[in-house]
Amino acid sequence: MNRIYTFVICLLTLVTVGNSQNTLEIRNNNLRVFLQSNGALLPDSGIHGFDYEQDGEFIPLIHFTGLWLGARDVNGNLSLAQTQQGGRPGPLNTTPGFDKAWQVDAAEIASHRQDFEDNGVIDNPIPKVFAWPGIGNPHFFDYNGFELPQDFTVGLAPYWDENGDGTYNPEDGDYPVLAIRGCNLPIIPTQMNWTIFTVQEAASHPLEISLNVFYFDCEEMNPLQESIFTYYKITDRADFAAPLPEARWGLFTDGDLGCPIDDYVGTFPERSAAYFYNADNEDEDCIIVQGFGASPPAMGIDIYRGPLDNMAQNLSVSSSITFFNPNFGSFPPGVTDPNTPEQYYNYLQGKWRDGSPLTVGGIGYNGTEPASFAFPGLPEQENGWTEWEAGNGQGDRRVLMNFDAFELFPGAVNEFIAGYTVYRDGEDNLGQAEGLRDQLDVLQAYFDNCLQVNSDIPELPPCTPLMTDISPINKEIKLDIVPNPARGAAFVKTEAAIRRVVIYDATGRSVLSSDSGQIQLASLPTGLYFVHIHTDEGTAVRKLAVE
Template identity: 35%
Template sequence: MKLKLNFALAILFAFSILQTGFGQCQTSSIEYLRANQVKAAITNGGDFFWNRNDGQFVVPYVPGQSPEQSVIFANGLWLGGFDAGGNLKVACQTYGNANGRSDFWPGPIDESTSQVFTDGCEKFDRIWKVNRGAILQVKEDFADNGTIDMPLPATILSWPGRGNPHFQNAMGFELPDQELAPFFDRNNNDIYEPMNGEYPILEGFPNAVPDEMTWCVFNDIQSDHEETNGQPLGAEVHFMTYAFNCSENEMLNYTVFTRHKIFNKSAGDISGFRMGFWSDMDLGCFADDYLGCDTILNTQYFYNADNDDDDALCSASGVNGYGENPPVQATTFLNQNMSSFMYYNNPVFGNPAPDIGSTDPAVSGGFYNFMSSRWGDGTPLTFGGDGYDTTSSNTVNFAFFDNPNDPDGWSMNTEQLPRYDRRTVMTAGPFDLPKNENIILDAAFSYHREAGANHLENVDFALNNIPGLQNFYNLGLMENCSQFTACTDDCIWPGDIDRNEIARNDDLLYLGVAMGKDPAGANRNPASILWAAQPSENWLLELPNGANYKNADCNGDGKVDDLDYYILDLNYDKRTPTYMADETVAPFAEGGLYIDLSKEVVTPTDNFVKRLVKGDIYLASENEPLPFLYGISFSIKYDPDIWEPGLGGLVLPDSTFLGNADGVLSIGKIIPEEGRIEVAFSRKDGQAVSNAWGKLGQFRLILREDAPIMGSNGTEDISFPFFDAQGVGNQENFFLLGAKSDTVTITNMPTTVAEKYSDNILLQIMPNPNSGAFNLFFEKNNLPMEIYVFDFQGKYIWGGEVPVNSQRFSVDLSETIPAGLYFIKLMRGDGYFTTRKVIVK
């Protein structure tokens, strides 16, 4: 977090401890757009473009690049207006969500009661994201014969469009029957039906398919407004973001678009309604920024006060500047006229200290003042100087409306104002917003930096670019943008290098092999790093499993290097719609992989430290090393009903058994929903290590206090089996690795913690989640057993008999059940039974 906020947020946090109710639902979800040259954090509490700690409008965005540079620290939605009685209502978001102080909360408002839905905040505390590839798949599949023939992506099936029949299975709760996320309604029945060839869209732009877009919903009536201390408007906000990756249009490659659709769901009409954005834009360093606006373009912009975006204060606080010839960052209203542009100063930054009247709003009326061309204390904005002059009658609606290149204009540059830390408020309105009506605010957030141009020349560059953005919007988001096209055969999925329909640790081995060859081939143009099927020309070489080398070019630049490793990491554990789980238990063997646990016995009633189990992972030994090893990958499984990751979950060594870490690729992941620990190492120079042995890492798991009983007499011996263990040796030969696990005893367990655990039966489901095909593992016994599958609502789906003395039973319902939450019931011949959850994706 940047230094300038520490003091202010510390004060806010102190008040929040006293005022915020314990257990109150708060927004927590964060998603990221990564469609083009911008990485943007999307949140669902009225704020956006930060992660509640640091600015996250990173541009230019290069996966894996460090340090990152952000041109925005935080952005927030501001709303204000009056009810029929003339009472002011405001909902405005700044930094409060960093410590639980908000004016907005996740979830819609029930249009029949004007109240929030029960558990709506918890259920809708999420952000839905879909990419171009998923939408194109639906369009192409339906277009060929009027039927959906292929499995649909999870992002399509879980899209919160009204009436979505797949939503409850996908998300675990039922959608309210009212307008939610927009979709192409093929038969105009107001129901989202993906199997009828329907898909997410941008309302009003049915033919535009962004490379990536998000949707979420929030309201301002869930609780007291602790950001403004104002009264709620009864606003429900549908928030969308989207971006385009255009090979020939650099301007669009550096732009993120937003849409706020604001519903009045209060008991009456709202007059004097104003809406807009609060912005804390920091062009790298926050201590040397100027701001201005262009009233014709409905645009605010930030530029550097000088031509070097470096400052001693920023350097000391670890903030990364843009150096010489710094960029310009702009915000443009695309469908509304900007009616006011204001700013205010950080009260704890600057010398001399800023006038108190020009600093943060102190009361709810102050927020509305800033939306109405007034300072927080009610003083009108005036022309000249810094715009705060209690003696002047020359009032204006827009601060610094002249180009800073104009020596006779009014700008911060011509006024040479002190270098304060400033925030802006750009507003549209006033409007009348009748009950149950809505209004839309569309905007573009764009970055502008011309090669060789200085800080002021980049202002001209930005103002010359923005009409092109407006024209792109006016023409339906369709012109002058070449995007990747639909792919149905021999497609690239960035990160799935070995072509097994999932990006996982085994892909690292093939990436390492490819990097050792230093190959080159045709690049993808246009290329995307998003998890989507993309067309690509074959390269000359093939990987050891027969997959073409083009699959290792994850970012599509025509070569295989470290950048492709970062894309694998970015898309890790993502699956294609046709993915089928397939895993192999590592055979028992001495001298291969093995685990050494830190404890022999644990008890769920112990304290946290005593319930923590560390597992050191080793390969071979110094006396008997593994000869000629280039790479290794494996998974370790645990039961997530019994264990949860703790203290970092998984730690890999800084230097490895394959050599110095700089010459080795590594991946270490925990997939908590499945209870999988996944690890891979690979060299990248084509040279195997002659003798490999040593410690590969350490996992850390905590025994759950409510861990279910599985063994008899309140005890259970638990091991952590290896799966999918393989190595790569000389000549790129892949081979299976043997492994040996270790065992810990769970003792003094309660014999009945819940009905489903009152059976003494061991039952494990692997994989879980899965595609509908999975294996059941249980203790060998001479009793007959029956398996039943029920859906989320308890409806019987399937049943089968387990042969006596079996320890494994396979179930394949992948062709008969949709994605969702299901329950497995195992009934034993002596009357005992157990149940487990299984998630089908």
């Protein structure tokens, strides 16, 4: 217990994170974030991971943000980990020097694809495409200066496999993509930033986490231009450990809207979202921090996907709780920063740090009516419970959005996807929250459309992506899989010559391959799969249900 206690004491302490080999600066218009090779969304200074450019100055939005991971084993022992200050760079079984984050732009991917498509040969190698840490990349050492782990079949950076050979080789026309479970088409954001790191949730359950920070830039004015997305892929690398019967995960955010001591927090439970807004309409300078001035923006955090339950269904956000920096304002000790493992785990359950329930009214402490979500809805609402309506003392807030407990099995692969967005077109601080709510709905609709942002959907604002409007597959290939659903075997029907067929499960793992159109399914459990069919006319993806 002493080891865990020492770890969590420093979890929220203001420390300077050590410099990594490379810290990437990520800019989407006015919004900026940093990514270190250890997975921390922080600059090397260790403060203000997200900020916003106003009149040539960068003003803080978020101090820390990241995942909280807690679990009890079969004996009730509690373990905790977090990602907000990063982990150990590299995969679990890493090679010396594996301490890097990779960045690639859609324009570079487009140039690479055009180079390959004109004659089937790469004449002008693009370093960022050739350096991408895809499985088996034969050029990795030449462009990175250290070796790529060779024992990987899953877990490294995603890519489009042009010839379906299971290896990332840009000379074969392969290129980086964003791959999301359940989406047929690969996604090419304006920019992707990828790293992999390891944290310990329990002594026998090391977690290997890849993080892709990406964004879309549009020619038109669009909410995507004020948004940045994070995609964590979390693999339990335990070998022979027992499952963890009670695992809990949450997304922690310490918001600092300009001056951090005059903020409020709200939640939109039906949207799996939380937001920060200013307690008044003037965000003054304070301490050593520049404020936003009049009509400061609202900042929203929306969770699109969380861990899987035992039925392979995505869990939804089950609670959101706000706690308070005791250095700014007068708050009971039970609602301030946690200091012990049990206090952290209480927050992950949607309780106060002392184990008492969140309740309706005031700051949510010592009431009579239990609640799952703190301060739900817009600030102004008749008979509502919000910080604005309650007249709470303004201050420095943290928010934690949690999922219900689930059983974590060795080898399990989970996705965690969230978006961070800023809204500043409202008339005042309260109007910003209303505009933010509508902006969150637009971004959710884009995610529901698998982030195919250039799709012609009337309900969505137009987005002509800058240098991303390139088709990742040939949609004109005529083929089908029969029968579907299938049991035992399935067949690909097409007039094109089949080069290779690769089947991926719902977690993105390659589970089966064939050099012909006949697919033997006896080894596959019941479920939904994605079949990548590589032909002499191009590549297509189809869904296949196995009974």
